[in-house]
């Protein structure tokens with residue numbers, strides 16, 4: 001019994017500490033007595049927890065506030081710069097690693113092409129590049145840990161990549177492998193779930209409780225916030241929007257099915273359509289001139305520019321993307337009724353016409369009561385959304401920062 005009680009007490013102390021730190025982060029500069037009132041914890045508990053987090057350098061005394069009589073209260077502020085986190089973002093083609101402060105500010109970044117490595121070779125490679133990165137970092141004692149995000153199905157609780165067909169990873173205990181290699185606490189989550197957290201912590205969408213985040217890059221994934229929490233589903237596979245069927249019997253997908261959304265809207269699919277049109281159909285397109293005939297130079301920004309220049313081929317492909325994507329988004333809206341849908345990806349960012357067009361198509365497809373409520377926005381996280389996603393995962397996992 002005694003042991004149980006000590007455990008409970010420690011748990012409550014840690015919980016209070018997280019809540020106090022989170023309150024200072026969100027509401028600072030704030031005084032100890034204001035914190036006590038705001039979160040309904042005794043002033044003594046606040047004082048002792050605050051001393052602890054000040055000594056750890058997570059919070060500092062900022063100055064004095066106004067007083068309604070008596071001593072002026074000392075104000076506290078969150079200090080994101082005394083500690084660092086290592087964010088790692090995995091995509092099919094790149095591993096991005098960054099040293100960041102506790103607000104996701106990037107201090108140093110490296111990008112490694114994955115060079116088509118898959119399975120065990122990919123895992124060896126990521127362990128090596130993370131270790132290399134750490135070896136060049138001087139102040140590891142202030143590092144709070146490593147945070148990794150990956151596409152595919154991720155068992156975040158156990159730190160396992162359960163299913164990623166493109167990188168050929170099945171049941172890989174990446175958290176454990178990185179911890180063994182680096183001796184640093186490591187957190188792992190699905191990339192789209194991480195982007196939902198990041199929009200909440202760092203972006204403009206913190207007021208929404210029911211939110212769908214769709215990311216379109218090398219694959220297509222989505223993350224969901226339901227009633228203020230990330231919704232993961234029974235096996236952590238919720239949000240696999242990329243594998244929803246948009247054409248019965250369509251193109252074969254890496255998952256084994258046919259006609260999955262991602263085979264029509266992800267960048268490899270777009271790229272291959274452009275190249276096929278140029279090479280085998282000899283299509284006349286401005287894209288060819290834009291890359292001076294070097295098809296390897298065709299990148300998402302070139303495609304977007306060709307759309308904006310009203311290029312026939314680019315418009316044709318874009319029309320299909322909008323059609324298939326709007327089918328999948330409309331199905332999701334009917335099923336889950338999010339308040340806002342956030343889109344990210346290179347073909348979406350800095351492309352207001354895309355947002356307008358997808359909005360129009362979804363409005364056309366949804367049932368009447370929802371037509372006025374369709375709210376589709378572009379990510380507010382900017383071009384470093386992947387690393388911000390990684391930062392958010394560790395802030396959520398280690399510091400228990402709350403959403404909303």
Ligand SMILES: [Zn+2]
Pocket residue numbers: 242243253254255256257260
């Ligand atoms: Zn599929």
